[in-house]
Amino acid sequence: MAKVLVAGVGMIPFAKPGNSAPYDEMGAAAGALALKDAGIDYGHVRQAYAGYVYGDSTCGQKALYRLGMTGIPVVNVNNNCSTGSTALFLARQAVASGAADCVLALGFEQMKPGALGSVFTDRTSPFEDFDKVTDDLVGMPEIPLALRYFGGAGLSHMKKYGTKLETFARIRAKASRHAKNNPLALFRQEVSVDDVMNAQMIWPGVMTRLMACPPTCGAAAALLVSEAFAKRHGLRTDVEIAAQAMTTDYPSTFEARDMMQVVGADMSRTAADQVYEQAGIGPQDVDVVELHDCFAQNELITYEALGLCPLGEAEGFVESGGNTYGGRVVTNPSGGLLSKGHPLGATGLAQCYELTHQLRGTADARQVEGARVALQHNLGLGGACVVTLYRQA
Template sequence: MRTYVIGVGMTKFEKPGSREWDYPDMAREAGSKALADAAVPYTAIEQAVVGYVYGESTSGQRAVYELGLTGIPVLNVNNNCSTGSTALYMARQLVKGGLADCVLALGFEKMQRGSLGTTFEDREQPLLNHLKELFDLYEWKGEPIAPYMFGAAGREHMTKYGTTPEQFAKIGEKNHRHSVNNPYAQFRDVYTLDEIKAAREVYAPLTKLQCSPTSDGSGAAVIASERFVDEHDLWSRAVEIAGQSMVTDTAATFEDKSAITLVGAKMSALAARNAYEEAGVGAEDIQVVELHDCFSTNELLTYEALGLAAEGEGGTLVDNGDNTYGGRWVVNPSGGLISKGHPLGATGLAQCAELTWQLRGTADARQVDGVTGALQHNIGLGGAAVVTVYRHAR
């Protein structure tokens, strides 16, 4: 059964603590915008899937209660940094499987400032096995875990393929430049390449301006069946989810003895192949991409995982300018996680919103010319990768 995005909405992403609001406020804003965009009332929603990483057990219910109290099933989702896309994936599964005709996917996050840490210290951490493998490959001196992991993957790419720190820095420069045109972005400042390179080093080759920040914010999407779209005459706003795949870790994660594999590159590659196959397209049919640039190193690795560049040639794609306006693809026109921000539960749904606007031709100054196909990639370590292919509804 074909599935469609008929409405999207999001809040501006903010530095934690910079705005007087709580997660119900965020959810109300993003959810109300998505419903208004879809031109349907909350009473049309048959189920809701709500994603967040930091929160209490039924925060999903509390969030959507801001939109209405209709007794529908509300499913709470936590899948690390891919939580928002997991909510989207589950909403689509409900519609695709014929269990519902109209489902709300909503994600939010209210985060603490500073690097991500652990919440529960009395039990094994989900990434322990990943870290044990990585500690044998790259020295850790107490740096924040996330930049250590993705920085190590960047170092491996440099050693294997000759990629340079400047190529990673160019990705940071690009994404900050793109975010200037995004009113929803946490940061809207332009930095020169030299400023990106000279910023405080977090874990080489990563500097601060190549790392995504912690953020507060929310995103939402309304997913509907073909029957619902037809009955309500919503074709003018509908965007088809033509292919989608979620992949978790395989045995290769721990057998490869590779930092690149440990941070999910093979998960991403498999999810991309599955999504392309379902949609009947390839990377050559895509014009715009929103991918998980939690760090500039991961953006480059993901070029290769998604088939935008051959293995080892991500740096060449950067140098050729094939990741920005005027190039082969426009990657992260929103500014990406690095500059738009990264409220974990909302990230995947903000990506969905951006690509929906791109396909509708309503992305304003960020608009990519001639968009007929769009690609979304969202990853969470521990692990899950979600890749989604979008195209015009008709």
């Protein structure tokens, strides 16, 4: 398998629904930025993978045709909230296998305000089985589905380990401290733990509004190349995708009767274990992490799934400051989904953008000192999880 390098990354500022350009303009802008960052033109790209969730078929072509109509394969990808990293996964496979030596992964999303919901209501929902288990375990059918899932997972952790609601508020406050240094983030205002706790309670005792990420529009992209291609064209070779894994649901998702499993804890844990084994390292070797904090509750659960702390010890990890600068490992220096925003198709590639700059040492005020190994976690219910490990090459 060929070594896969991140030659270029691009990202546009994330925006509230209604305040962004159309999806095709956003996608083309992010793609152009990745090409400019790499120092190469679109004519060198041999394949492209375009990720989005809310859109008609071939939106990827509409966005990429703005960069050029070169006849290359363009594959449209939809894997719920892990769409962007699924596009990255496919692009990496193409380069690693030798199928193509220069591949663009692009993600974009033009979202509407409000909670996520189904578009096609005249057919079986892919969440049918998830809803049945959630109805049994937590009820609350009046609450939007995403809040039921992840709020239920947080409640499971609270009941099992005695985790306090304030701990989730600490995670949200940490996200805001990081995001204030990110000019591309949607929310850059710092909030305190008290601010989070005093926000509107959308599930009494379980979740406040500030613990949930906002619907967001945006786009991001990454150009992946083989080492031989990079050397042939004089491109940078300093960031490598050292390992990557994608998992989907296991029987435990439903059989464990635990909302933490319903929202993908086993998918995350297994993908992370596979990545550590491929790379020949452990979680203790990771310097910086971008993980899928669609809710503060999911960030806490994911600490344990990725092995950043032992099972049941996430609260102590948070209270000790182990998840931020000066602690064990910096998580979501970008501000994460909670503050940076969550344009579904773009999220995984925005994580790639952040971690690439961290390993280059070009993350400005967000820079994690001495970062050499970076871990990315992107989760989509229904379900798929992609974990990617980057290393200074």
